[in-house]
Amino acid sequence: MKLLSFIIPSYNSAGFLDKCIPSLLHSEVQELVDVIIVNDGSTDDTAAVAQKYCDAYPNSVRLINQENKGHGGALNTGCAAAVGKYLKVIDADDWVETENLPRFLAFLQECGSDVVLTHHHTIDISTGEIRNWKSYPEAFGVSYTFEQIMATWKSFDRSLTFHGITYNTEFYHKNAIQLSEHVFYEDHEFATIPCCYAGSVTPVDLFLYDYRIGDVQQSVSEANQLKRLSHTEAVLNRLMTEYETLRLPSDSPNRRYYAMKAQGLLLSYITTVMLVEPDRKLGRQKGKMMMEAFRSRLPLTYTFGVKQYRLLRVMNLLGIRKSTWEGIQRSRLYNRLRRNHDFN
DSSP: SEEEEEEEEEEOOOHHHHHTTTOOOTTTTTTGGEEEEEEESSSHHHHHHHHHHHHHHHHEEEEEEEEEOHHHHHHHHHHHHHHHSEEEEEOOOOOEEEHHHHHHHHHHHHHHSSEEEEEEEEEETTTTEEEEOOOSSSSSSBOOOOHHHHHTTGGTTTTTSSSTTTHHHHOOOOOOHOOOSSSOTTHHHHHHHHHHGGGGGEEEHHHHHHEEOOOOSTTTTTHHHHHHHHHHHHHHHHHHHHHHTSSOOTTOOHHHHHHHHHHHHHHHHHHHHHOSSSSSSHHHHHHHHHHHHHHHHOOHHHHHHHHHHHHHHHHHHHTTTTHHHHHHHHHHHHHHHHHHOOOO
């Protein structure tokens, strides 16, 4: 039986797979791992590189070729094909801490939680900076409910992300939606919508995912966030729509989790339109429209984010740029005032 399915959505990723795939194949646990490479209509040698590993590791590596459906479409295909007890997505230009795989799979062997959280690194290829994204629960290796998590949100928030989440496969198949296709930032749907149904979340004290950043071609770059505002708007609207149909009590802490996660993407959008958009007036208009939509359709997220929205509006009027705001957010004083954990 496979313990862990790794899904690798891959579009024109031939130059990255030789780092990503081997990192998932630790010799001690290789037979317990199910690596699914989804070639999403690539026009380069992605399929050929992937097939090389399928031939070398036929019991552990699979290739699925499909027409291009975007990152979300590749995730839909790969997650549906997962056969491991748990599943985790690894983007093709990222990799895992191979030496930690035996310990992680030993934990999954005994675990029954809906969601398992691990730490991850961000590695900036332009500056070389490595930051540690960790959870800080009272105890590792025990399960928490969302009532407990929301009471100490900053102890968990940095691992309740696309890069930190590992889903129980049966749980995911029961609660997942079809992620949005042909848009970026749908990873927020992946980390929000299925996860909000979890009855048990277990943090593990180990680093697993290495997330490569600092590439101007990435969707998280400032230029691409501005260029792809319509993608962010589409995902935000999807989050509002799905919230209205959740199978959860109106006062559920799981709904509060959903609303808090939606706030993260909402504030990313507001930051972009307010501090990156060259037309400052247009940015204020876009920000106001989106905030009004949330106040009407997902008011809890509006409540969570309105203070920071007002601050960003003031910075917009003062001509402050996103880089300056990011510098403030990195300062020790700001993080002390916000009671944030550091990234050391």
